[in-house]
Amino acid sequence: MTNGSGANTGERELQSQALQALSEYLELSLDAGASLIVMRHASDTATLYVGDASAPREELKRRGTIPAPLANAILDATRAGMNQLEIDGKTYRFFRSFTHMDDLAAVVFSST
Numbered sequence: 001m002t003n004g005s006g007a008n009t010g011e012r013e014l015q016s017q018a019l020q021a022l023s024e025y026l027e028l029s030l031d032a033g034a035s036l037i038v039m040r041h042a043s044d045t046a047t048l049y050v051g052d053a054s055a056p057r058e059e060l061k062r063r064g065t066i067p068a069p070l071a072n073a074i075l076d077a078t079r080a081g082m083n084q085l086e087i088d089g090k091t092y093r094f095f096r097s098f099t100h101m102d103d104l105a106a107v108v109f110s111s112t
Helices: 009-032 068-077
Strands: 035-042 045-051 061-067 081-087 090-101 104-111
Touching: 009 035, 009 045, 009 061, 009 068, 009 081, 009 090, 009 104, 035 068, 035 090, 045 068, 061 068
Parallel strands: none
Antiparallel strands: 035 045, 035 104, 045 061, 081 090, 090 104
16 A cells, blocks of 8 residues: 555555564663674574674574564664664664674674
């Protein structure tokens, strides 16, 4: 569905959900004093971990899974390097980088 400006309301809703999910998991990583790590083990979901991205995957704490479209929307809303986003009135500053764990690509969100 598109609105009068031509924007897709479904895409806007997905973007809003992505930012909400990102803020929730960034809060978990901040509470733990660690990074948020997103890995895709299956084509339809992404798994979110909190921990040290340089540590073995067994040492990471699994915090949940999200659907792949939501993970993609999080990546679309952020960029590699420094980021600053305001979500629900709270400002998040983080550095987005990439790594490999167990031959899988991983996206790492580290607080600054």
